Amino acid sequence: MTLRVAVDFGTxxxxxVAAINGREPQVAVxxxxxxxxxxxxxxxxxxxxxxQEAERQAAVDPSRYEPNPKRRIDEGELLLGDTVLRVTEVxxxxxxxxxxxxxxxxxxxxADLLVLTHPADWGAVRTRLLRQAAGGLAREVTxxxxxxxxxxxxxxxxxxxxxxxxxxxQVSRQPGETIAVLDLGGGTVDVSVVSRAPVxxxxxxxxxxxxxxxPSFGGADVDQALLEHVGDLVSSADPxxxxxxxxxxxxxxxxxxxxxxxxxxxxxxxLSRHTYTDVPMxxxxxxxxxxxxxxxxxxxxxxSRAVELTCAAIDEAGLRPKQLTAxxxxxxxxxxxxxxxxxxxxxxxxxxxxxQPETVVARGALLAVRQDPARVPLAxxxxxxxxGGRAAPRPAYAARPPxxxxxxxxxxxxxxxxxxxxxxxxxVAPEPPRGKRKLPWLIGGAVVVVGAVAAGLLFWLxxxxxxxxxxxxxxxxxxxxxxxxxxxxxxxxxxxxxTLIKPGDADTQNDAISVQEYPLDYDATADPGKLSDNLRQQxxxxxxxxxxxxxxxxxxxxxxxxxxxxxxxxxIDWYVLAQGKVQVNVACQYATQPAHDRVAAACDQVVRSLxxxx
Numbered sequence: 202m203t204l205r206v207a208v209d210f211g212t213x214x215x216x217x218v219a220a221i222n223g224r225e226p227q228v229a230v231x232x233x234x235x236x237x238x239x240x241x242x243x244x245x246x247x248x249x250x251x252x253q254e255a256e257r258q259a260a261v262d263p264s265r266y267e268p269n270p271k272r273r274i275d276e277g278e279l280l281l282g283d284t285v286l287r288v289t290e291v292x293x294x295x296x297x298x299x300x301x302x303x304x305x306x307x308x309x310x311x312a313d314l315l316v317l318t319h320p321a322d323w324g325a326v327r328t329r330l331l332r333q334a335a336g337g338l339a340r341e342v343t344x345x346x347x348x349x350x351x352x353x354x355x356x357x358x359x360x361x362x363x364x365x366x367x368x369x370x371q372v373s374r375q376p377g378e379t380i381a382v383l384d385l386g387g388g389t390v391d392v393s394v395v396s397r398a399p400v401x402x403x404x405x406x407x408x409x410x411x412x413x414x415x416p417s418f419g420g421a422d423v424d425q426a427l428l429e430h431v432g433d434l435v436s437s438a439d440p441x442x443x444x445x446x447x448x449x450x451x452x453x454x455x456x457x458x459x460x461x462x463x464x465x466x467x468x469x470x471x472l473s474r475h476t477y478t479d480v481p482m483x484x485x486x487x488x489x490x491x492x493x494x495x496x497x498x499x500x501x502x503x504x505s506r507a508v509e510l511t512c513a514a515i516d517e518a519g520l521r522p523k524q525l526t527a528x529x530x531x532x533x534x535x536x537x538x539x540x541x542x543x544x545x546x547x548x549x550x551x552x553x554x555x556x557q558p559e560t561v562v563a564r565g566a567l568l569a570v571r572q573d574p575a576r577v578p579l580a581x582x583x584x585x586x587x588x589g590g591r592a593a594p595r596p597a598y599a600a601r602p603p604x605x606x607x608x609x610x611x612x613x614x615x616x617x618x619x620x621x622x623x624x625x626x627x628x629v630a631p632e633p634p635r636g637k638r639k640l641p642w643l644i645g646g647a648v649v650v651v652g653a654v655a656a657g658l659l660f661w662l663x664x665x666x667x668x669x670x671x672x673x674x675x676x677x678x679x680x681x682x683x684x685x686x687x688x689x690x691x692x693x694x695x696x697x698x699x700t701l702i703k704p705g706d707a708d709t710q711n712d713a714i715s716v717q718e719y720p721l722d723y724d725a726t727a728d729p730g731k732l733s734d735n736l737r738q739q740x741x742x743x744x745x746x747x748x749x750x751x752x753x754x755x756x757x758x759x760x761x762x763x764x765x766x767x768x769x770x771x772x773i774d775w776y777v778l779a780q781g782k783v784q785v786n787v788a789c790q791y792a793t794q795p796a797h798d799r800v801a802a803a804c805d806q807v808v809r810s811l812x813x814x815x
Contacts, residue, residue: 206303206339207316207567208296209347209560210331212271212387212421214533215239215252215295216563219303221310226567228560229302236533236559237299239387240268241291243281249294256463263455267291268462269421272388274327276720292334300338315339316566318347320389320414345566348391348412351382351531354565355395378526379410379518383511383544383552384562385534388419390507394518394525410518413510418503420469420534425677426499426690427491428465432674433686435486442485447674448681448814457483472496473536497539502689508543515548522548530554531561672806675700678718679815680778680785682807688714702807704799711770711792712800714807718785725779732779733762740764757809774804780813787811 202222209216214236217229231237232253242255243265250258259266265282270291273279279286300312315338317331328344335342345353384391391414436443445454446461464480471478472493480489515522522528528550530541535558544552672683675690678698684690689705691713698718725732733752740750747766754763756776766773771792778785789804791797 202307202310204304204307204310204312205314205316205567205570206300206312207318207350207563208299209318209350209563209566210271210292210295210299211239211533211559212269212389212419213239214387214559215299216560217299217303218560218563218567219306220567221307226564227306228557228563229299229306231298231302235557237295237302238268239270239295240266241270241281241294242266243284243286243291245282245284247284249291251294251298259459260456262452263459264452266459269388270295272421274330289330289334292331293336293338296335296338312339313341314570315342316570317342317344318350318562318566319344320347320386320391343570345569346391346412347386347389347562348382348384348393348414350562350565350569351384351391351529352380352393352395352565353569354531354561355380355382355527355529379520379524380526381511381515381528383507383528383530383535383540385507385530385532385537385540386419386562387421387533390415390418390510392511392514394514394520410520411514413514413517415507415510418507420532422503423469423496423500423534423537424462424466427469427496428462429673429675430495430499431461431465431480431482431489431491434489434491435482436674438487439485443674446483447676448812450814469496470536473538493538496537500537500539502691504537504540504543507540508547511544512547522550525550528552529561531558533559675702675716676814679783680716680718680811680813682716682812683810684714685803685806688803702803704796704803711790712796713790713792714800714804715788715790716785716807716811717788718783721779721782721784724781725784726781729779732784736762757805759808761808776808778811778813781815783813783815785811785813 205220205226207218207226209218215238216236217231218226219229220226228235234253237252238256240252240255240259242250242258244250244258245265255266262282265284267273267279267281270279270288273288274292276288279288279291281291296315296317300315304310304312315335317335319328319331323331323346332342332344379394379396381392381394384393391412393412394410396410432443432447446458449455449458461480461483468478468480468491472491475493477490477492480491482488511528512522515525525548528544528548530544530552531554534540535554541552541554544550672685673688675682675684677700684702687705688702691701691703700716701713702715703713721732723731737750737752740747747764749763749765751763754761756763761776764775766775768790771790774789774791776787776789778787787804787808789800789807791800
């Protein structure tokens with residue numbers, strides 16, 4: 202018996218597909234569902250529970266629960282309860298459960314091949330960690346980028362569609378048909394444009410014309426935005442109780458917060474089918490009434506940028522939207538009605554969403570590498586990437602075209618995090634940007650070494666309590682802060698654990714505030730002088746790009762170590778909070794003089810209210 206397994210390891214959920222003895226792939230039903238939660242729970246006795254089992258156990262002790270291990274891939278180690286686990290152990294637990302469910306379908310047979318999918322912009326470090334986590338789960342392990350798997354699913358198993366004059370749909374068998382695939386997953390957005398290639402010399406294939414992606418937005422971010430909106434609706438009744446709910450560390454608070462997040466996620470899914478719903482709230486808050494219109498206002502900007510990303514990929518392929526045979530929507534977030542409407546309005550093409558869009562990537566991944574004795578394996582087919590009208594042969598999944606984010610191209614590139622000695626068990630440095638892509642970052646114009654110093658140059662000791670959040674609460678990673686109501690969260694890159702906010706009416710401008718989190722390999726609360734001395738030495742070595750280093754400054758009513766960077770788009774003031782082994786940097790960029798007071802007030806609010814929740 203032969204068993205081939207594909208696992209789409211997602212931010213919030215994981216899909217498993219199995220092909221037994223060369224038959225058509227089938228989706229493994231786990232806990233009665235076609236998707237398995239990616240959550241992991243570390244029990245006190247060392248047992249790792251995965252999926253629905255983990256969600257049930259989380260009610261016992263939420264501190265041992267990790268709902269989104271994929272987003273923690275860069276952290277090296279995770280603290281779950283009082284247990285420190287390597288990230289690869291946590292990821293392996295998810296993959297092992299997935300493979301075991303596939304083996305159950307095959308009567309316990311060993312897996313001959315395990316195909317894992319990953320975001321298009323994951324480089325060598327992350328993909329190596331993913332491969333390490335899967336070691337020994339199958340005789341052979343191979344990796345496929347998520348957008349490529351989605352494109353393969355449609356290009357290889359679903360012939361392009363034609364719309365007849367009577368508006369009926371029929372299958373087109375002609376070569377050269379072109380489709381775009383917009384994949385809206387739990388944590389990423391990916392787009393690929395694929396053309397079915399002619400049959401030549403007994404070889405069948407397809408051309409990957411263009412691919413783009415962004416790692417900073419997905420279904421988990423939609424959940425967070427809706428949670429913040431619910432907080433805006435109910436927190437005025439008892440601001441202190443709301444603060445305790447969203448950041449409290451007591452067991453009761455953690456249990457209530459976990460249930461609330463589940464209810465908010467359910468409300469999001471309901472709003473995909475109905476125009477309104479209610480979110481049950483714990484005492485002392487009244488239940489929150491939310492509408493589809495509310496949700497669409499919250500996510501209009503990131504969804505619009507996802508559509509622009511799609512248009513950019515189509516343009517890069519040298520095509521106009523009307524020249525496409527179809528635009529396919531895949532991923533769980535593709536169920537949001539607004540995305541289909543935006544794609545139609547922007548491109549003039551009505552997008553197609555198939556049943557169970559969450560399973561497309563896993564099914565495509567297995568199809569991409571399967572060996573069918575009746576045809577040439579897809580992985581061996583002729584594959585070309587076309588640029589400027591010229592085509593050059595290249596492997597199907599190696600050396601993909603650069604994946605560019607959808608952010609404004611005029612913004613400067615991001616500088617890397619500080620080059621101080623990394624904590625044990627963590628990568629030496631995050632993966633660098635690929636190609637010459639531009640990122641929506643605040644800082645530009647500095648050499649790598651100098652820029653790296655700036656990212657960690659300010660140290661704000663946690664002396665004095667953070668002010669209770671007022672305004673719009675943003676709670677991400679291991680920090681929380683309050684943003685002005687008229688400021689909008691425009692993204693942020695998970696590898697830097699960053700939240701980026703801008704004035705709501707100036708999304709394309711460079712006035713912005715960034716909050717980032719970095720791990721430390723020592724306790725900065727117990728030894729504040731160590732980080733301060735290290736940063737002062739680095740500041741002296743950095744040169745004239747930076748000025749005003751002050752180890753005893755006060756800002757927003759709190760003791761800080763302050764530093765200013767001369768950025769290409771205006772001065773950048775840096776402030777950093779450190780608590781235990783967590784360091785949080787706040788960067789405030791003043792790109793336009795008329796908005797100086799507005800940015801300064803917002804920066805004051807962020808720093809004043811920022812707290813570390815680890």
